[in-house]
């Protein structure tokens with residue numbers, strides 16, 4: 001995938017891609033995203049799901065830090081106004097750290113036999129469900145441009161739309177569809 005998209009994912013989801021530039025003896029992530037640009041959206045959405053609980057907790061923590069000693073919301077002070085205390089901030093910090101621990105570490109992202117392979121060090125059942133959904137979507141999405149596509153080719157299997165199919169692979173696949 002092109003560098004610009006690679007960087008974008010690493011910036012948006014820093015905890016998932018902590019090892020992006022780590023040593024090749026410890027991770028395969030040093031090779032980057034070994035697939036075409038067409039799968040960017042699939043990966044972006046997958047990463048959002050794996051990362052968003054931490055992002056929410058972080059946003060809440062930063063908000064509270066910015067409101068220390070002030071009312072929780074707005075500027076109006078009434079008898080029932082609750083003020084942000086250091087305790088609130090510490091609690092939000094603990095929650096944020098807890099969520100950070102749960103974000104899986106990505107160890108390899110590549111194409112194999114025409115579909116995406118997204119490997120994490122360890123994760124929950126929910127994480128693996130999102131990953132397997134994303135991997136299946138890649139088998140229906142052109143790896144080059146992101147348009148709807150299908151797995152094509154013999155021997156060398158790849159996923160492409162009609163425009164990005166090689167030679168007469170697309171025509172062949174239509175014949176096979178008819179036979180089914």
Ligand SMILES: [Zn+2]
Nearest residue numbers: 142145161164
């Ligand atoms: Zn295409």
